Amino acid sequence: MDKVWLDQIDLALRLAPYTIVTGLTVSIIVCYFFWQESTVAYVVGLQVVILGLACVGFYACASWQRGRLNSLAVPIRLIRERIVVVAALAGVALASIPVVLFNSADADGQLLIAATCAGLIATGICIGFIPAAGIVYSGCIIAGSFIALAMTGKPFFIIIAILLAIYSFFIVATIVQISRLVSLRAIVQVDLDRQREVSGLLLNDFEQNSSDWLWETDALGRIRSPSARFAEVAQSDPGDLASSLFESLVTPKSDQRSVAATYLLSAFRERRPFHRISIPVHIGRETRWWALTGKPIHDRQQRFLGFRGIGSDVTLQHEYLAKLDHLANHDLLTGLPNRRHFEKIVADARSALLDRPGGPGFAVLCLDLDRFKQVNDTFGHAVGDHLLRKIGERLEAFVGPDLVVSRFAGDEFAIIHFASDPALNAGLAERIVQSLQTPFEFDNLYLDVGVSIGIAIANDAMTSEEVLRKADAALYRMKDDGGGSYGLYTPSMDQHKEERAVLMGELRGALDRGEFALHYQPLVSADTGEPNGFEALMRWQHPLHGDVPPSEFIVLAEETGSILALGEWSLRNACHFAATWQDRTLSVAVNISTVQIRHSNLVEIVARALSDSGLEPSRLELEITETAFLATTNEAMSVIESLRRLGVRLALDDFGTGYSSLSYLKKLPVDKIKIDQSFIVDLPDVSSDVSIVKAIVELARTLGMTTTAEGVETVAQRDCLRQIGCPEFQGYLYGKPADEEATMQMIARQSRRFEPRVVA
Template identity: 40%
Template sequence: MPDSISPFMPSDSLADPARPGHLLLNQEGTVQSLDARAAALLGLGGGDAGGAIAALLRRAGAVSTGGAWRLQQAITGGLAGTQAEPVQLGGMRVEFTALPPAHLLLSLVPDGATDTLTGLPGRGQLMARLAELLASGSSAALLLLRMNRLDSVGDTLGQAAMETVLRHAAGRLQGALRVGDIAARLPGRGFAVLLQGAGPSAATALAGRLLELMARPFDVGGAVTHLNASIGLAYAPEDGTAAESLLRRVAMAGHAANPGSWRAYEREMEASAEARLVLEAELRRAVPLGQFELHYQPQQTLETGALTGFEALLRWRHPDVGLVPPGEFIPLAEETGLILPIGEWVIHQACRASAAWPGDGLTVAVNVSPRQVEEQKLAEIVSAALRASGLPASRLEIEVTETALLGGTDSVEATLAALRRLGVQISLDDFGTGYSSLTQLSRFPFDRIKIDRSFVSDHPRSKAILRAVAGMGRAMGMRTTAEGVETAEQLRRIRAHGCTEAQGYLLGRPVPEREVPALIREWQARAPQVLACETF
């Protein structure tokens, strides 16, 4: 480890995957300094990198209240090139070639028996009691509960609001336990429950009850926010006879659980967890190494058949395996927070590319994740991308999903209002697949509704829903785009039901950026084809 950390580093070192990054944390968990390599590995680029890392570490529970810092063997033994050592006056100097995932950052914790925020036993008490039970040969069930989207509460309502939610969550947790059960607060957004003598029946019943409790609204100083939880389960002695290994396995199960659900540990998760760590490390390097690219899928108006614009779709071209399907890396990027730097790159790249397209008025639609919508800097990022590219604001369309609108309503409204003031278009993506769709349409200022592909099928109910949504769009002055159109019959049907635009493989598959200008000229050269209207 070097004795000092320079905030500057030659630019050629950023491209060297073997070059480590360095962070210096003080006793409160604030980043005192970092070098450019650390910022590159984190995908932060310029700006207040120190503040961004400090927020990341706070969300992972890496905040000391005076105790000694320690980096557990789980990190130094599990990720090559990661080292840490304490410094004088408290704090930690960290060197890494790949930042440990957020759930491994949980091992940066202060010593202490009781969590001062919730009053629950801390990790130390939990592990001591678990070790006693395992040594005695007793059976037990261990549950690990992780609050989802809690970091968005801190980002939008502040650190105090996040702490209030954690205290309320701890109260709900304690109220659901039996006499003799042990609840503990883990660093970050997690809780653990130890059930002595319990088997799968009792553990899964409690897991279901806790999921229901955590899905109830949280009132934070008059602001109502909706969260949910994911729960992992593991059993002793079946899944482990050592405290650390059992905790590690229940954590694997928790990470495998979808939001609002629970999963029990399975042996296959060991290989999945290892593969996930490798994928995350590679994903962190993808932005600074330029491995992402955008493909563009055409959108057509149903009135004249003319091309109206494109949707930008993210692709990851891995140097070894080629194109990685979005379904494999987007959820991981969401969970780790990498979606924020990736999403910022997408916005800038889509604006830059579309500004050079031939023709007038073609729009580019960019999907933004729930975390980006909750991030209060989204409007600033969009504004900067428009200025840098010269793209008129009216040609940029920001697509949000219903999921992004469920939590932190006030902050989401503020973000959408700021985007509206910039002059960009706003659309509701995958309409009908989330919750409270009618509420969202009346509350937020959308220019377009994008109807999910599942309603384009020839099922009688799908036809009725398609007709109803198109009618609502007309009544509310919103354009309606049907996604996933693959046959001429589907195209005729959606036009007959009143949709205004269409997108799908029938009209054009996504193409790389370099092929877009030729595709535009091809559309401009052919006469628009208006399909005859049929009644279904």
């Protein structure tokens, strides 16, 4: 019966808009022609009622058209009853037109009412697929028409009433016949579906070379007449398989049942059909996966006889899908959960926290490796990938029931710790930092990396995205503070991250706004204390933030690519300024970024800067960091060699901070080594630093290179370096970076011996 009613409702609601439009049009025409003082209240009320019913009808039709299954949330019987009620209300409203207006109307008005009523009665056929709705709709209008004709008392209208009765009988008979045809169609369709399903089962049973098999049970659930194929996949003798319970075959011996197995057993007990239910089945010592389809069978008296269906071995498909699922949710390099899987774990943890407000809670730790890029650039991606796998193994040692480790991308990892105590999470972060501080060994290489960690404790007010964002903000702050440690999220970190993002955006237009300038720091002779040259250093004077440290904006410039324009600008301006110096023995040093070497026509830019300024190539010194030298590809190395052919000098900056060994020096086309200030700051008190600096100076002298000590700030450091034999100094002891005017004044005093100023 539900199938019959469903088809009736479907057809009725598909044609109902025509009935609604007709009724709405009639009410508008009546309102227009009978807009009189005596009838205005009635026609306005009629229009309001019809318009409201039209809105209800259109909404119902549109909802049905969007998806018939959506409407099944309401029982079919209730939907049918609601359609009948709306049809009755519409019929009563339209039937009031002849009752109220016909008797008092003139001949034209009566003709109009008669014509519209005849049409309205006919439109009942559109919803006649639900006979009750069609009859009550047309019946109300018919009754209203009879009443109006009777109220006139004229013989002519009695004849019209007789004709109306004949016409009405035809309409009602048509509605009833249409309803019968729809019902028969639905019943035939149900029978066809049943026959088609049975035919499909039989065809599958007879199909050759098929991996499927037919199974059948009796009313008690015992297997009946198992086929040879069924016995083969069950690895059992057909005789032993017969009369055994099908339920015992497809359910595990333990009490732990899968969701699919539970659903299957409930379908058996409730005698419901089921389709392609995949369940694990234990055959011998292995687990196979079967996909089972079945339906209850009945005799002609509707007595339950058992189940019949088809089984398929889908083990290979299940294993393949499981592998795909693993690949989709895990990192290929480390085998750890990936970002997608981790975000789902965090979202589930957040939902559990909302469901159980008094639960243990959780925290997210975002990890970023320190100095990993140097390893990748120096030793290649193969070593970098090996290092990531080893780091993943160390992090997996922390995994437990309350902790999940994930790798996001590159050198980014994340951890969810099901504990909300800040002290516990801080202790976990401390252990992780200590674990990753131990060097990694690979092919006689000792790789020293560290890790920075940001921690965010989840609470009820946070979404899963907010927890991750706050942990990321804490990580950014730790990286900006130098890394190598951990930090708990505080609200101020969001502001710091936002300021960093704002600064990154403002950096793009800062050069055009004239916010950048070059300051120059002297490079002095160890013997005379007089300048040998100057290093050009970029300075950013932000209109709101003031002086932005180079340690902040250089990193941002490299991330955004702005370093290309900044580098070209600094090179061009430094060359022009140096060309104005009267002392032609003074050189100018300009820092070159790795990004410039890899992603710009650096040789052309340098040649053009020298040509435009008139500066002698021998007076230009390009400073490139040790990591940049070691990270150069064959193409980048050809760029460096082309720079040497221009006649410029190359300096190896920040020597000793990367992963190089001293043997690299003989392979690098450099003229100068700049010893990083980290080796200078403790001179002469730390003997190991004295030995390192001495070894660098001696090796450079042997290789025909000069040496500059960076960060010289005290007389004691100067004297120690002089004793070692370092030929050139740079540091606050001899002058801070100064603007062009102060630099020109220093050059003007070059004829007098430069007296160092001790910084307190």
